[in-house]
Amino acid sequence: MAVFFCFLAILYYPFMGDDFFNQHSILKGTFVEYITASYMNWSGRLFSFLIPGIFFLSDTLLLISKILVIPCFLLMSSSAFYLATEKFPWNSSSALTNFTIFTSVLWLGLPVLGVTVVWLSGSIYLWMSTITLFFLCFLLRLKINARAEIQTPISFLETVFLFLLGFLVGVTGLQFILTTFLVLIYWGYQLYSEKRLSFLNPIVCFILLGFFIGVCIFFIAPGNYARLEHANSVTLLSNLKQFMFFVFGAYFQVGVGDLGRSLWIGVLLILSLSTFVISKSKIFESSVWFGISLASLLPFLPLMQFAAPRVTFFTIILFLIGIQSLCKEERKESPDAFIKPITRSVLLLLVAFDGFVGFVANRSLNFEVTQRLQIIQQEVELGSRNIIVPNYSTIPSRLTYMLTPKHDQEYLTGMAKNIGIDSIILNDDQSAPKPHSFQPLKGLKGKGL
Numbered sequence: 001m002a003v004f005f006c007f008l009a010i011l012y013y014p015f016m017g018d019d020f021f022n023q024h025s026i027l028k029g030t031f032v033e034y035i036t037a038s039y040m041n042w043s044g045r046l047f048s049f050l051i052p053g054i055f056f057l058s059d060t061l062l063l064i065s066k067i068l069v070i071p072c073f074l075l076m077s078s079s080a081f082y083l084a085t086e087k088f089p090w091n092s093s094s095a096l097t098n099f100t101i102f103t104s105v106l107w108l109g110l111p112v113l114g115v116t117v118v119w120l121s122g123s124i125y126l127w128m129s130t131i132t133l134f135f136l137c138f139l140l141r142l143k144i145n146a147r148a149e150i151q152t153p154i155s156f157l158e159t160v161f162l163f164l165l166g167f168l169v170g171v172t173g174l175q176f177i178l179t180t181f182l183v184l185i186y187w188g189y190q191l192y193s194e195k196r197l198s199f200l201n202p203i204v205c206f207i208l209l210g211f212f213i214g215v216c217i218f219f220i221a222p223g224n225y226a227r228l229e230h231a232n233s234v235t236l237l238s239n240l241k242q243f244m245f246f247v248f249g250a251y252f253q254v255g256v257g258d259l260g261r262s263l264w265i266g267v268l269l270i271l272s273l274s275t276f277v278i279s280k281s282k283i284f285e286s287s288v289w290f291g292i293s294l295a296s297l298l299p300f301l302p303l304m305q306f307a308a309p310r311v312t313f314f315t316i317i318l319f320l321i322g323i324q325s326l327c328k329e330e331r332k333e334s335p336d337a338f339i340k341p342i343t344r345s346v347l348l349l350l351v352a353f354d355g356f357v358g359f360v361a362n363r364s365l366n367f368e369v370t371q372r373l374q375i376i377q378q379e380v381e382l383g384s385r386n387i388i389v390p391n392y393s394t395i396p397s398r399l400t401y402m403l404t405p406k407h408d409q410e411y412l413t414g415m416a417k418n419i420g421i422d423s424i425i426l427n428d429d430q431s432a433p434k435p436h437s438f439q440p441l442k443g444l445k446g447k448g449l
Helices: 002-012 018-027 031-041 046-055 059-085 093-109 113-118 124-147 156-170 174-193 203-219 222-228 236-252 261-272 280-295 309-325 339-381 405-419
Strands: 386-389 423-426
Touching (some): 018 031, 018 046, 093 339, 113 124, 124 174, 124 203, 124 309, 174 309, 261 309, 280 309, 339 386, 339 405, 405 423
Parallel strands (some): 386 423
C-alpha cells in the first residue's frame, strides 16, 4: 500500500517550472546540442543533464521515468543500508525488518522530497545519490574481501560496467565527488595500515580511472566558470556566517517548515530498537560517516548563493548511514522482539498516508496545470498576444513541488517568449483563485478518486 500510493503521487505529478524549459530546449534542437549547451554554459554535471534529458525525449520515456523512481529510491536505500551494515536486506528476516525501518525513516525524514524525488527535473538528486552509493557498494565488497585476504574476481563485463559507473559518478557534482574521494581515502588507508592492499584486484585501478576521468571532465567544463560570473560578491566573514547557519539548518531542516522532527524521531527509533556494538573501532567507523556527511556541505562554503534545502538530501543520507552503522543485527529472539514488526507496520502506514496525501495534492495540481495549458493553447489559436491564466490554488503536500507566485510568473514570461507571444500573466482579480488556497483533501468529498 505504501509503495502504491507513493507511486500514484509520482505518477500524477505534472510538469512544473524547469520541466517545461528543459523539454523545450531538447525538442527545439537535438539531444547532443542540449547536452553540449548545458556543459558549455551551465555546469560540468553531465549526469544531471543526461538523465532528465533522456526522459524528456518522448511521452513514453516520461512514463518510464515515473515508474523508475520508486525502484531507484529502493536501490538507493539498499545501497545505503549495505554501506552501513555490510549486509544485504535479504540476508535474513531481521535484516529485512531493519531495512524496512531504515527505508521508511529515509522517506519520511529526507528534506524536500517533492523536489528531490517527485519533480522530474529535481529528481536528479535521487539519481546522483543512487549511482554514487551503488558505486561505493561495489568498492566496499572489494574492500571487505581484501581485508579477509581474498582477491575478488572481476569479469570483463563487470569491469566495463564499473568503469562507466565510476565515470558517471565523476560527472555528478562536487558533493558526490568529494564524498567518493573521502571514502576512497579512508578505505585505502584501512587496507594500507592492515597490509591488505595487495589483495585488491589490479583491475580496480582501471575502474577508478573511469571515476578520475569523469572528475577531470567535470572540472574543466566551461559552464562551471560561466555560472560563477553570476555569483554575488560577499565577504569571507559573511559567507562563513551564512555557512554555519546553513550547516545547522541542514540537520534540522530549517527553512522547509519541518525542523527535522521526522528525521530525528526516525533516528531515535532506529537507535532505540537496535543493539549497539560499543567498541572503539565501531564508533570510529560510524564517526567517519558523520564526518563525511558534514564534509559534503563544504563545497557550498564559497557558493552559499547556490545552496538550497535540496542540496542537503545527500548529506542526510550519509548521516543516516552513520546512525544505522552504530547498530548490529540481532542473532537471538529478545523478549521485546515483537516491537520491531509493530514499528515497521506503523512506519509503513505513515509512508502510505504520506503517499496518499501527496497523490491527492498532485492529482489536483495536475488538473490545474492541464487547465492552464488548455487556456494558453486556446488563446494562441485565437491569435491572442497577451494571455491571462489562473494561479495554482492547490495547497501542496510534502510530495508536491510548487513555484511561488513570483517564480511562477517568471516561468510564464519565459514560456510566452518560447511560444512567440507578448505575455502570459497571472490573474490577480479579487474573484480569481488565490495561490495555495484550495485544500485537495476537502475536494475529495462527493468527487471520489
